[in-house]
Amino acid sequence: MPKVGMKELREQQLIDATLESVAQYGLHNTTIVTISRLAGLSSGIISHYFGGKQGLVDATVKHLLSQLKVALLEHTQDRVLTHEQRLIAIIEANFSQTQRSVAATKTWLSFWAQSMHELGLARLQHINNRRLYSNLLHSYRHILDSESAVIAAKQTAAMIDGCWLRSALSPRPEEEFSQALALCKKFIKDLLAYSA
Template sequence: MPKIGMQPLRKQQLINATLESVAQFGLQKTTVVTISKIAGLSSGIISHYFGGKQGLIEATVKYLLEQLKVALLEGMTNPPLTANERLKMIVEANFTQLQRSIPATKTWLSFWAQSMHDPGLARLQNINSKRLYSNLLFSFRQILDEDLAQIASKQTAAMIDGFWLRSALSTKPKEEFKQAQQLCKNFIDEQIKQYGDISCQS
């Protein structure tokens, strides 16, 4: 009989091992065997908990998405925040240490490429994009007119994704990620300064 509480621990072990396997071998060469070896668990447990490699890959991406949400909520534990401060918090949530780590960056890059061919991963990518845009729009609407808020949200989302991608592919990712985060925040300040309500600035 399995010990009480072991299932969540085992699942997280396998998710962590998947991140490490993708970092070492890439998504295509990551298998049930490579994952189970890294996790130090039998390969059968992957089928038991996730139904196979595909289910575990999707669970791993969901974990990274959930960590984005957690980072954002943790940053907003001391309300009230101004709309500007919330926008900056969204940027920071996308550039946390986890999201900048080698296992996470390689998994994200593999995920984006594979999502063009895999309906399940494409659905997760769509959820991710809509969530980022929605979070940005909520705050921009408190500062800008509706049309400008929509445009600024799309531009900021594109900057976050674009700068994150460039940083992940850089030969000096640590420096690039730091600069990318600041450039995204600078863009938000510029939008508010040019078009917004100054009372909403931090």
């Protein structure tokens, strides 16, 4: 009889190994063998828990998305925030350490590229885009008129994604991520000051 919690532990081991494999070899060269070797588990367990490599890749992307949600909750839960502070918290969550680690950045970059070719990943990308936009729009609607709020949410989402991407591709990503975080925060402050 399997131990209680063993399934969740093994699944997390495989997700962590997938992140590490993508960081080392890229998504295209990540295989069931590279993942199972890094996880220290048999390759058959991947099929058992995830149905194969693609199922594990999907689960890994969902893990990154859930980490993004957790980061946002850490910045907002049980706190009384102004709408501007909530916008800043959204930015901080998108630039949290979990989202800018080497393993996460390489996986996100591979995921974005592959989502153009795989329906399941495209769906996850659409969910991620909608969630960011919806979170931003919710706060902007309390500060700006309806049309301005839509424009501001789209601009801010583009600013976050663009700055994150440029930072991830930089030869000095840690320095660039810190600057990008500051730039995105300034963007919101300037936008709101201009709109006041």
